[in-house]
Amino acid sequence: MSNYLGNYSLYIALIASVYLIFKSYLDANSENKYLDKNFILITSIQTIMITVSFFSLVAAFVISDFSNETVFNNSHTLKPLFYKVSGTWGNHEGSLLLWLLVLSIFLFIFLLNSRSQDTKYKLLTILFQQIIISGFLVFILLTSNPFKTLYPIPTEGLGLNPILQDPALAIHPPILYLGYVGTSIIFSASLASMISGNIGDKWARHIKKWVLVSWVFLTIGILLGSIWAYYELGWGGFWFWDPVENVSLMPWFCLTALLHTVIVLQKRNSFKEWTIILSITTFSLSMSGTFLVRSGILNSIHTFANDPSRGLYILSFLFILILMSILIFFFNQNKISNTAKENFILSKETAILVNNWFMMFFLSVVLVGTIYPIFLEVLNGSKISVGPPFYHKLLIPFLIPFLISMSFGPSLKWIKDKLKKFNYNILIIFFVSLLISYVILTKTENSFLLSLPLIVLSIYLLLVTIKDFFVSKSSISQKISHFGFSLLITSILLNGLFSNEFNSNMKVGDERIFNEKVLKLKEVNVTDVDNYKSLKASFEVTNKNSAFALYPEVRIYQQPLTITSEADIKTTLFSDNFLVFNILKDDGYYNVRYQYKPLMIWIWISTIFISLGGLLSVIRKNEQKY
Amino acid sequence: MPKIIKLVFLLYFCFNFSYAKGINTKVEQITKNLRCLICQGQSVYDSQSDFAISMKLVVKNMIDEGKKEKEIYDYLKSKYGEWIVYEPELNQNTFLLWLLPLILFIFGGLLIIRKVSIK
Structure with missing residues (x-):
């Protein structure tokens, strides 16, 4: 029926x-x-x-x-x-x-x-x-x-698939789709405005809400996927540069660029063509995301449905849409009234151009890294893997100029700003961040010179965005999002620097000592739950001055036969203690992996801040003029 | 202009470091950079499959024998192909992979310089 x-x-x-x-x-x-x-x-x-x-x-x-x-x-x-x-x-x-x-x-x-x-x-x-x-x-x-x-x-x-039976993953696709599909409205509306010739500040105000809505949903969608990967896949990471993750990150970079450009269009009636190009690109990336995931050409854990004929259809459909939009763009370019103004080097417009510049670079790294292996394999049959080391090497050095420009870009005025008299506050903030970074870095054995500029700049940006809450005249939503972003970068860097882990094969009753901590496997309980068999282990972690218990689990599902590891995570404001174990073939032994991950929760919280800023901007009725 | 390009490249090579922090032993560092060939999207380090377990042993033995990191990668690549390492080396197959984003970055920078009047 x-x-x-x-x-x-x-x-x-x-x-x-x-x-x-x-x-x-x-x-x-x-x-x-x-x-x-x-x-x-x-x-x-x-x-x-x-x-x-x-x-x-x-x-x-x-x-x-x-x-x-x-x-x-x-x-x-x-x-x-x-x-x-x-x-x-x-x-x-x-x-x-x-x-x-x-x-x-x-x-x-x-x-x-x-x-x-x-x-x-x-x-x-x-x-x-x-x-x-x-x-x-x-x-x-x-x-x-x-x-x-x-x-x-x-x-x-x-x-x-039992891995997919999880609350975060249950709501992750709908939220992500709201973001993806929101870009379709931006795409249609920008093509329509191109033909009807109404692209300008008024249109920018109207379309900005859609950009913000899509951006907020996309951000939260990515966050949920990342949280799921963190506690369900059992590897303790939150971003694996897996092609399917990359595919959701690409439209995000593009949409973030668009979000900034549309403000220039609204306030200065400038960057018209660029706004249209970004709208078209964002939607194409969302569509090709669907194509890449659904066609199964990506070798990835997420590809739970594989069928090449479907991929071929989406590919041709995407090709037609892109061709159509390129044709519309070129035949209607003369309809764009030329209101382009002179851009001065010290101005908010230029700062936003620089933001777009970096966003496009980040996008190109992820795009090339994701699709290059596919093309290479088609062209000459050689198979290569592009993983985390590639992305880190290309992206991290560019964070340095990016963080610098983000620290002063938002405080520049529209049209033309003057070099101010030297601002002592900035100098003080810089020295404070230098001091904090020094203290932080003395506690790690990692190479000093390489991490220093990144840590200093991220803490500096964090302090500047906090200062802006009290000083700057820009909108509260922008302050919250920028603060969230600097918090995210800082947390990710410190998390990367101070994470440590311990890996061992243990049987019930065993004790292991590492980093001044004692890990003890007390017992493993086997029970039958609804649709799976559960092996629940009980571990005790003893610190210098505290002790806590962790209960990771291994689940054996029968329909279809799958074994999953459920990590147990003890989360505090300062750090996560992540414990996961696996069954080994040798009788009685379990593979145990304990990870100490500082500031983990702040990665999630900061992303919530980022999207909260966008959300505030959507619901705010009267926009502040500045 | 050439100065800026030089500076960009200089910066790039200065900070051309692997962001594999928090890794205590060499085995971890190397196996995290190896793809588990029979798993889906997992590194050898993260996997508990038979393949991954034997790979960890292979890497450990080679380190015990005093082999250098590059020698281990080269050996594994000759045995399993380029696909096993997560970081593709720079060669004629991959120079576009590494350089295309950088070329685009420089191109974007030039576009901005054209757009902005320096006064």
Whole structure:
């Protein structure tokens, strides 16, 4: 029943899409002053149809309707309800349906929110957005229909990968998708504004909300994925430079650049072409992200659905969209009214250009590092791996000029600033950060000269952004985000410098001594829980003046047979103690890995600060003028 | 202009260090830079698979024999191919990988210099 409902509502949505494409194309060429009421009506019908389709898939998962192939492949009656629901988007077909749902809801909200905009601009935005929607609808119906039926109906499903049964991962894809899909509105709107010739400060104010919304969701989405990787994969890292992680980071760099550029467009009516190019690039990166993940050409743990024909479809679709936007860009370039102003070297405009410069560099490193191995393999068959050392070597040195420019860029004035008289506050802050860094670095055995500039600058930037809360006139949202960013960099650097770990094979009763700590494996309890067998170990860590217990776990799932390690993490404001163990083949021995990770929680908190700044900017009604 | 390029390169090579901090022993350092060939996206260090366990032993033995880091990598590369190391070496296959971002960075810098009037 739900299969038919879900399937046919997708067809109705496709008909609505085709109608809207033609109608908006025809209307955009006539000189209608008002938007035909049918647009809102048909768009709401389409949104409702896609919503119905999505929820009929959710329903099929909840009631474990194994006549549905997607449910059969990805669910199991023994699974807790929460993971049955999240199983809806934990697979290829369902996640695409979610993409589609967000696409149509965003277009609907866009229509409701842009009543005051020019009619032609709105029509063209509908046109481009519907082209994307119809592309996804056809893709789903042709290659990845989530409503394929099975007969005879199986009595039990194949289950979901237990690694993916996790609260952070359950909400990670929807949040990330909100960010990805938000960039589609920016893409459609910027192409529309290019053709209708309304790109300028007013348009910037209108589109800025969408940039901010997408950016906030993307940031939180990346954060959730990272938190999941930290405690679920059991390796104790939070970023692995895995291709699938990179794919979400790339649009983030681009969107961050756009976020800054759009402010210049709003305040100075400048950088018009660049804003359009960034909008197109951001969306292309989000789309190719979907392509890279879904096609399975990336060798990665995240690729739980592999099918080359699907990748080929997304690739051609992406190619058409990019070609279309390039053509539109070149044929309409003359419509951009030339309001470009002279840029002075000491000005906020230049500072934002420098921000964009670095963002584009970071983007290019990650982009080249992610796709180069694929191209190389296709071209001459040689297989190379591009991992953390590559990214660290290329990115870290560039953090130094980046942090310097970030420390004074935001305080520059628009148009033209003068070199001020020497500011003693800055000098004091610099010496304070030098002193703090010196004290910190004497406590590590790592090479001094190399880490010193990075630590000094990150602490310096941190202090400057704190000072700005009291001194600077810029908006509170910017202060919070910049503070969050400097806190993030500082935490990551110190975390990298002071993390240490200990690896050993132990059996029950064993004690190991390391770094003035004693680690004892007291016991291992075996129990049967719902759908897995649990081995819960009890460890005791004794410090000079304190002792605490850690209870990591190994789970053996039967459907399908998978062994996962659940780390136990003791989190304090200063550090995380991370303990994970694995079963070894030698009887009675376990491989134990203990990690001490300072300031771990601040990596998460600072990212929350970063997105909080963006969120504040979205909900604030009256923008501060400065 | 050439001065700026020189400076960028100088800076780059000055700070051309591996950010593998908190690693106590050489085995850890090396195995973290090796891909576990039978796992998905895991390093040899992070994995507990049979392959990873034997690789750790191989690396440990080679260090005990007094082999240098580069010799170990070269040996493993000759045996398993370039794919096993996470840090691709600079050669004719990979010079674009390493240089393309840097070229783009310089290009971007030139664009900004053109856009900005220095007064």
